[in-house]
Amino acid sequence: MAIASNSRARLGRGGVGQAALLLAAGLALNTGAHNPATAAEEVFTVGNYPVEARADNAVAAKSKAMADGQQAAFRSLLKRLVPVTAYQRLRQLPPFPAGDLVEGVKVRSERNSSTDYIASLDFSFQSKAVRDLLRREGIPFMDEQAPAVTLVPLWRAEASAAPKGEAAWTNVWKGLDLEHALTPVKLQTLKTQITPAAVNALAEGDGSAIRTLVAAYGSELVLLAVAEQDTAAKRLNVTLTGRDAVGAFMLRRAYRLDPADPGYTSELAAVVSLGIIEGRWKAIKSRGGGGGVAKGVPGDSDLLIAVQFRGMSEWQDISRKLSATPGIEELEVAGLSARSARVTLRYAEGAERLADVLAQQGLSLRNTGGNWVLGPQ
Numbered sequence: 228m229a230i231a232s233n234s235r236a237r238l239g240r241g242g243v244g245q246a247a248l249l250l251a252a253g254l255a256l257n258t259g260a261h262n263p264a265t266a267a268e269e270v271f272t273v274g275n276y277p278v279e280a281r282a283d284n285a286v287a288a289k290s291k292a293m294a295d296g297q298q299a300a301f302r303s304l305l306k307r308l309v310p311v312t313a314y315q316r317l318r319q320l321p322p323f324p325a326g327d328l329v330e331g332v333k334v335r336s337e338r339n340s341s342t343d344y345i346a347s348l349d350f351s352f353q354s355k356a357v358r359d360l361l362r363r364e365g366i367p368f369m370d371e372q373a374p375a376v377t378l379v380p381l382w383r384a385e386a387s388a389a390p391k392g393e394a395a396w397t398n399v400w401k402g403l404d405l406e407h408a409l410t411p412v413k414l415q416t417l418k419t420q421i422t423p424a425a426v427n428a429l430a431e432g433d434g435s436a437i438r439t440l441v442a443a444y445g446s447e448l449v450l451l452a453v454a455e456q457d458t459a460a461k462r463l464n465v466t467l468t469g470r471d472a473v474g475a476f477m478l479r480r481a482y483r484l485d486p487a488d489p490g491y492t493s494e495l496a497a498v499v500s501l502g503i504i505e506g507r508w509k510a511i512k513s514r515g516g517g518g519g520v521a522k523g524v525p526g527d528s529d530l531l532i533a534v535q536f537r538g539m540s541e542w543q544d545i546s547r548k549l550s551a552t553p554g555i556e557e558l559e560v561a562g563l564s565a566r567s568a569r570v571t572l573r574y575a576e577g578a579e580r581l582a583d584v585l586a587q588q589g590l591s592l593r594n595t596g597g598n599w600v601l602g603p604q
Contacts, residue, residue, distance in 0.1 A: 269411070270307065270370050271357060273300040274349040274404040275335060279564050281343050288344040294326065299560070300350040301325035304357070307409060308368040310509065311557070316366050318550075328356050373472035373508045375411040376448040380497075381426065384456035395490035396454045399497040410472060410505045418443045426451065429468040432477040440469055448472060452500055454493065456484065463492045467500055473507045482529065483578075485598055495531035498571055502557070528575050532592070534568040535602040542568065545601070548588045555581075 278296030282288040302325075305317055330351045337346035354370075361368045380400050382393035397414070405412040417426075420443050428436035430453055440449040450469035457464060463484040468477040480499070484492045536542045549555060549572070556573045574581045578599055582592035591604045 268354050269407050270372050270409055271304065271354040272349055272351040272407045273304050273307075274407050275347055275402065276300045276303070276350060276404070277345070277347050279343070279345045281565055283342065285339050285341055285344065288342060289339065292344045292346065293332070296346075296348060297329050297332070297350055298325045300348075301328065301352060304350075304352055305361075306559075308357075308361070308370055309366055310369070313367055316364070320364060320366075325352075328352050328360075369409070369509055369512060371409075371512060373410040374448060375413050376450055376471045376504070377415050377444050377446050378412045378450045378452055379415050379417050379421075381417055381451055381453045382456075383453060384458075396452075396493045396497070399490065399494045400452070402494075403497060403501055405501070408501065408505055410501075410508045412501065412504070415444060426453065429453075429477070430466045432468070434475050437470055437475055450504070452497075454496065458484075461485075463496055465496045465500060467503065471504055471507060473511045476507070478503060480529070488598070491531065491598060495529060495571055498559075499529050528573050528577065530572055530574060530578055530581075530599055532570050532572065532599045532601050534570060535600060536566060536568075539565075541603065545590065545603070548585070548590060552581075552584060552588070554584070 276296065276299075278292040278299075280288045280292035280295060282291050302317075306314070309317060330353045332351070333349040335347040335349065337344070339345065358368075358370070378400070380397045382396045384393075400412075400414055403412075405414070421439060425436050425439045429440070429451055437449075440451070441447055443449075448470055450467055450471055453466040453468065455464045455466075461484045463482045464479065465482065466477065466479045469475070480496070482492050482496050482499075534542070534545060536545060549558060549570070554574055554576065556575075558570065558572045560568060560570055578592065578594070585592050585601070586604070589604050590601060592599060592601045594600075
């Protein structure tokens with residue numbers, strides 16, 4: 228297994244450990260058909276994936292982080308390729324070492340102590356072996372990468388709001404694995420020729436304003452990701468508007484906001500937004516449908532939850548209960564350490580109703596300063 232050094236990067240989303248296999252899930256993925264003639268090898272790399280482990284010594288900690296990390300990264304790869312309707316089939320896959328399918332590992336950043344190892348890695352998997360595995364198990368998948376879309380993160384807030392939100396909104400996008408997604412994304416800053424009036428028109432669904440984006444960026448595929456902080460309502464309103472590989476569209480969503488930590492909400496919103504773009508691509512490839520303007524209904528169904536536990540056995544118990552809870556969809560580990568985790572999920576009835584359901588399973592989901600925290604009762 229080749230390991231190459233690469234100093235660029237920051238810790239992104241993801242997790243390690245056997246529990247991640249129970250909890251990792253994709254975002255907004257729809258069914259797609261496999262097309263070997265147009266398959267992109269890039270999608271078989273899971274990039275900017277953080278790993279962390281503790282052991283009796285530094286060598287053992289690194290070995291454990293690598294082993295657990297490649298297993299969890301492989302599960303994330305399967306969630307990327309397989310339609311959400313077939314996720315249950317993935318749970319039935321027989322256990323096997325993902326290391327046998329790893330083609331290479333690139334180290335983006337790493338640090339260690341005498342007992343801990345923390346790194347951000349790119350795991351590349353053998354495309355043929357992965358395809359053969361899924362075909363052998365009869366699991367549908369789609370590995371055709373869409374044309375890259377230019378995405379412009381734009382932060383709008385009240386004049387009295389702290390300026391750090393703008394940097395946080397851009398940085399969470401930089402932390403995602405944009406290069407290897409089924410719908411690759413290239414980030415750009417807002418060009419001076421895009422006036423506030425043009426941004427407002429795009430945010431209101433004025434399709435004719437897309438021409439302004441096309442002219443400014445020299446590409447037909449350009450999206451604005453406009454995040455607007457509403458401190459009074461404690462909401463972060465996010466609008467995706469422009470044109471992706473499927474066509475012109477506009478979608479709005481609202482996320483619960485902690486004004487003291489807008490970066491926490493920004494992380495969830497960026498992850499969900501990328502999933503929406505990816506889901507549109509998978510849907511069009513499988514059904515042959517068209518694009519058009521889509522307007523989402525704001526709500527609290529998308530949640531970013533901090534999970535607290537005393538050890539890995541307790542974490543595994545929590546993860547199993549979450550996986551088995553009816554109504555929980557698109558469950559994904561966004562970070563995992565020895566005593567805590569961050570997960571994203573969707574629950575249509577909202578966080579308060581989810582808290583009631585989880586309480587019946589011995590779990591406590593509570594709102595602490597605008598953030599949802601989960602742990603044993």
